[in-house]
Amino acid sequence: MSNLSQRLMLGVLGVAGAGILAMTISSALAQPMPTEEPTKPAPPAGQTYTGVKECSACHFKQYMAWKKTKHGKDSFEVLPEKYRTDGQCIVCHTTGYGQATGYKDATTPNLLGVTCEACHGPGSKHAEIAKQYSNKKLSPAEEKTVRDSIWRLRPGNVCIDCHVDKAHKDHPKYSKE
Secondary structure, eight states, X not given: OOHHHHHHHHXXXXXXXXXXXXXXXXXXXXXXXXXXXXXXXXXXXXXXXXXXXXXHHHOHHHHHHHHTSHHHHHTTTTSOGGGTTOHHHHHHHBSSTTSTTSOOSTTOGGGBSSOHHHXXXXXXXXXXXXXXXXXXXXXXXXXXXXXXXXXXXXXXXXXXXXXXXXXXXXXOOOOOO
């Protein structure tokens, strides 16, 4: 095959290939976009914060793992004393600060630090619902009832709320003394 013939054949194949690609793209665009899995139901309204001790009663393995993390060990203790009452600081170093049943002060020690409910939301109804099934192997329906009573992870970008360096915001000015 001559050089010219090879180039002509490649050109024809290129045009045909481009046509096939265009038809494939066009066909794909005509298809409905796959829908995301259905949104899980929101946990029951009116939940209150219970504190990490309540969570650890049923989720001891998870509690012990959390306790070894920076969130569990020292997220409040890293704050210099003079900032431990500063709302701009404790909103990220406690659980539920600014919420009616969240961290207030020394009277709510179970909400010090970044606890379970910082990510999963208040858990009073979850604890209430789960207690009725204690010491029992749950059926799939019962497990769904318990799981649907708390967020697997709160909606929104929970981590970014506090890890401001990823949100392109400046951390509030503070002195490490």
